[in-house]
Amino acid sequence: MMNQPVQSPQFFLTAPSPCPYLEGQFERKVFTHLVGDKAADLNDLLTQGGFRRSQNIAYRPACESCRACISVRILAGEYKPNRSMKRILVRNKDVVATEFPAEPSSEQYSLFRGYLDARHQEGGMSDMTVLDYAMMVEDTHVPTRIIEYRLAGDSIGKDDDGRGRLIAVALSDLMGDGLSMVYSFFDPDYSDRSLGSYMILDHIRRAQDRGLPHVYLGYWVNGSRKMDYKTRFLPQEHLMAGGWERFEG
Structure with missing residues (x-):
């Protein structure tokens, strides 16, 4: 290093x-x-x-x-959910999100492994071990948080501490001007909840609560359909040759 x-x-x-x-x-x-x-x-x-x-x-x-590849950041202070996003929020009203220091757990890795096996079997992360996952979470020299999303009142999937079933996780950096979503994953059995979008909505709320103007989503890849979801959170800015430019869709 x-x-x-x-x-x-x-x-x-x-x-x-x-x-x-x-x-x-x-x-x-x-x-x-x-x-x-x-x-x-x-x-x-x-x-x-x-x-x-x-x-x-x-x-x-x-x-x-x-x-x-175009860098995307949501203008969190101006964001207001549209009708479809409001439906996602209602659909997940029984989800409890808790923020922790960047520390991995076996429960997180089990969820991560199931997500990769269901969604990214051919991807570059498909062979990640529990040690690789721990390094992904812990190997950081910047303020980083893990956010766990659990079902409230889930009597079947509770862990040893009595918490509800873990259905999604986000690894995020806390920056001076916003939150940067490094990586997120969820239980594919709950795909009908649109958990990927729900985690973005939760990050927008967290940025608003902290008075931070942006949520960084990484790259929108023009021409890749699986990246189109990133342009649904408006207003946002795209980093172009002349700097950040407002994008309204």
Whole structure:
């Protein structure tokens, strides 16, 4: 690991590899390390510039012939749920969300494993072990939280502490200007609840409660249908060549 000041991070470029989102395309990434006592400041600065965090690495696409990946952030202070989003909130009114320090658990990993097996069997994370999951959660030098979403009053799926069944988890960074959703997953048996969208709605509320203007969603990949959900939370901003631009759909 490298201890580097926020003023002069060192950047590296990956070799080309097949794009996981667009067939026939190849991706490259530029990345730097997020370590040391300036990691949080650097993470804020880079996230605002279109980077994403994975463990102690910040990265962004640097593809030679494609610009399909666009950084997206929701304008949380202006957001008002539309009719379909209100239905999702009502559908999940029995869900209790609790925020914790970034610490993994075997219960989380079991949910994570089931999510990968059902949704991402061919993905790059498909062979992650319990140790890999623990590293994904714990290997951070920035303020990071785990949010667990449980069913209230679920008498069948309660854990040893009497809490309801765990149905979704979000790993998120707390930044100076918002919340950045690093990774989230849910129980595929509850797909009718639209838990992915519900977690975003919950993050918008959390940002509003903290007086933070943004919720960062990572990349919307233009041309990838599985990324279209990210453009449903309006108003939002997209990072373009000239900076952040308002997007109304």
